[in-house]
Amino acid sequence: MNTCQNYEGFISGYLEGDLQGESLLEMKNHxxxxxxxxxxxxxxxxxxxxxKKLAPVKTSSDFDTMLRARIKLDSKKKRYQTNWNLFPGNFRIPAHGISIALIIIAFTLVFLKISNFQNPTIPDAADNAEWYSGQPIQNQQSPDNLTVYSIDRQPAIRVISHRQNHLLGHTERGTETVADSTNLLAQENRLSDLQRNYYQTKTY
Amino acid sequence: MVKEKTGNRPTDEDLIERFQNGDLYAFDLIVKRYKNQLLNFIFRFLGNTEEAEDLVQETFLRVYRNRKAYQKVAKFSTWIYTIAGNLAKTELRKRKRRRFFSISELGYNEKDYDISDDAYNPEKDVDGRMKEAIIHNQIMKLSPKFRQVILLRDVQQLSYEEISEIVNIPLGTVKSRVNRGRLKLQEKLKFLLER
Structure with missing residues (x-):
């Protein structure tokens, strides 16, 4: 390193009057x-x-107005944020996660409910009757292929088809609880008559 | 609203204290006092007036938002210049990233190159504006760490102690950076300064 480079480091100090004593004398000498x-x-x-004399730049005429508007907007934003700040500080992230999970669960449940309503699963008649009675079911085929289930003349839940239901004059389809065996027999006889009539009027 | 007494100019620290106690007029006075100083500092740092003005507004917005964070142990000017300096540096970083992506998207022949200083003819007569533009251009070519201290010391006329607090580096490092920055500028502007 030559001498000039050594002195370069002290130029600002020399100009600003920071150099004193021997350093100042050495600098002056150099x-x-x-x-x-x-x-x-x-x-x-x-x-x-x-x-120092560089021409100063001035702010635009609408600087103050713009700044006020910006502050106002920021305050509004802050107020909105604080109103919705249910979970302060460190709880914010887990709380948001839980909220999102709850929303997803709620949506899933609603979706399942809707799809169930649109496509109701009609239980298989035999399975249903078997499940209700706990006993094996004898399946009898009627002439026009309508299924009638009876459970050894025991009072049980009788599952009847849509068509049978219509013939019996019921407005609802599905299951029908039969109070006793007499009733069940009476209804089955009535159903057979109705089917016969239906056959006669329709086919022959 | 408390009106400013003429002849008895309140200090920056008084104003921020009044503002901390809810006096919005004190904030207006702070804005009035610092808006041009900060604009000059950020403009010389970034080289774009619109961006600089936006950042000055952002600085005041942060002062407004974090008024309670200011403590009287530090000078108010140091605090506000620190906020402005940090914003300017962040902007510079963002800009570098943007430039990196924009250049990488350009084809080989489309790259925009800086016009070399060699193209400048020192013999040409330069008026005041031209001279300023050249100085400004050379300031912009300094690395940000030198640019910041040069602007704070030689343009904003802040003390070394204040700069040390703003930039958050030791006093000795500030003095050394200012000296080196001046030497670099002097070297680049020799043709202009020796006239």
């Missing part, structure tokens, strides 16, 4: 001998003057 360093010091002096 400048008096070194044309290059002397020129550098002069240049930096001029540079500092130029930097």
């Amino acid at each position: 400048i008096s001998k070194c044309q290059s360093c002397s020129q550098k010091i002069n240049n930096i002096k001029v540079l500092c003057l130029n930097l």
Whole structure:
């Protein structure tokens, strides 16, 4: 490292009056001998003057209005955020997670409910009757392929088909609870008559 | 609303204290006092007036929002310049990232190159505006760490102690950076300064 580079580090200190004692004397001594360093010091002096005199830039005329509007907007935003801040600080992230999970569960349940309503699963008649009675079912085929279930003349839940239901004059389809065996027999007889009539009027 | 007494200028610290106690007029006075100073600092740092003005507004917005965070142990000017400086540096980083992506999207021949200083003819007569533009251009070419201290010291005329607090580096490092920054600028602007 040459001597000039050593002195370069002290130029600002020298110009700003920070150098004192021996350092100052050494610097002065070097400048008096070194044309290059002397020129550098002069240049930096001029540079500092130029930097100080750089034309100031001024804010636009609507600066204050814009700033006020920005502050107002920010305050509104902050107020909105605080109103909805149910879970402060560290609880915010887990709470948001839980909320999202609950929403997903709720939507799933609603969706399942809707799809169930639109496509109701009609239980298989035999399975249903068997399940209700706990006994094996004898399946009898009627002439027009309508199924009638009876459970060994025991009072039970009788599952009847849509068509049978219509013939019996019921408005609802599905199951019908039969109070006793007499009733069951009476109804089955009635159903057979109705089927016969239906057959006669329809086919023959 | 408390009106500012003429002849008895309240200090920045008084104003922020009044503002902390709910006096909005004090905030207006702070804005009036600092808006141009900050604009000059950020403009010389970023080189774009519109962006600079936007960042000055953002600085005041942060002062407004975090008024309670200011404590009287530090000078108000140091606090506000720190906010502005950090915003400017963040913007510079964002810009670098943007430039990186935009350049990488360009074809080989489309890259926008800086016009070399060699193209400038020192013999040409330069008026005041031209001279300023050249100085500004050279300031912009300094690396941000030198640019920031040069602007704070030689343009904003802040003390080394204040700069040390704003930039959050030791006093000795500030002095050394200012000195090196000046030497770099002097080297680039030799043709202009030796006239």
